[in-house]
Amino acid sequence: MASPHLPARRGRLFVIAAPSGAGKTSLVRALMEREPSLRFSISYTTRPQRPTETHGRDYFFVTQDEFAAMVGRGEFLEHARVFDNFYGTALSQVEASLAGGQDLILEIDWQGAQQIRLALPECRSIFILPPSRAELERRLRGRGTDAEDVIQRRLRDAATDMTHWFEFDYVVVNDDFERALADLHAIVQGPGDASRRGRDGLAELAASLTTAQ
Numbered sequence: 001m002a003s004p005h006l007p008a009r010r011g012r013l014f015v016i017a018a019p020s021g022a023g024k025t026s027l028v029r030a031l032m033e034r035e036p037s038l039r040f041s042i043s044y045t046t047r048p049q050r051p052t053e054t055h056g057r058d059y060f061f062v063t064q065d066e067f068a069a070m071v072g073r074g075e076f077l078e079h080a081r082v083f084d085n086f087y088g089t090a091l092s093q094v095e096a097s098l099a100g101g102q103d104l105i106l107e108i109d110w111q112g113a114q115q116i117r118l119a120l121p122e123c124r125s126i127f128i129l130p131p132s133r134a135e136l137e138r139r140l141r142g143r144g145t146d147a148e149d150v151i152q153r154r155l156r157d158a159a160t161d162m163t164h165w166f167e168f169d170y171v172v173v174n175d176d177f178e179r180a181l182a183d184l185h186a187i188v189q190g191p192g193d194a195s196r197r198g199r200d201g202l203a204e205l206a207a208s209l210t211t212a213q
Contacts (some may be wrong), residue, residue, distance in 0.1 A: 087112070
């Protein structure tokens with residue numbers, strides 16, 4: 001039992017980003033089932049709430065005016081516009097959890113990740129890549145929920161997103177779900193050196209994903 005005179009271990013913050021269609025959300029959910037000590041940091045968003053979502057569990061859904069007021073009060077650790085909506089992470093929520101020793105996962109885009117690395121450089125940042133452009137497109141089309149123009153926009157935005165892979169501490173390639181999940185788990189459990197961004201072959205893969213064809 002920890003001594004009451006010793007400060008609590010500060011929690012760790014894992015920042016995970018990926019292009020749309022890379023499988024980030026499914027991997028994060030599976031990781032949290034495997035590692036129950038992790039807690040998901042719930043973001044604020046101005047996008048409409050979907051029928052399957054719950055306020056306060058999936059997101060905190062707010063109006064654009066409410067979001068702008070929070071920005072003005074300096075309440076966000078990071079915030080960004082993604083597609084036509086705004087997303088942000090409350091500073092007070094993250095700091096309270098980390099100060100209490102809670103390990104957090106924050107699922108955001110590369111813009112938010114940049115802001116968090118500046119504010120909390122001790123965070124561990126992870127980027128998830130698809131194995132190929134063709135597979136990324138297959139996954140986006142496989143959702144069956146987006147019109148063709150939306151799919152094409154997501155593909156263009158994904159190509160831009162993936163040019164930022166080298167800014168992250170770790171890069172996980174989601175070519176096989178169970179292997180990618182194991183790689184994420186290794187990062188959370190320990191150093192996760194096998195997923196460091198400088199490993200052999202990663203730059204070549206990233207180039208094939210981001211170079212215009």
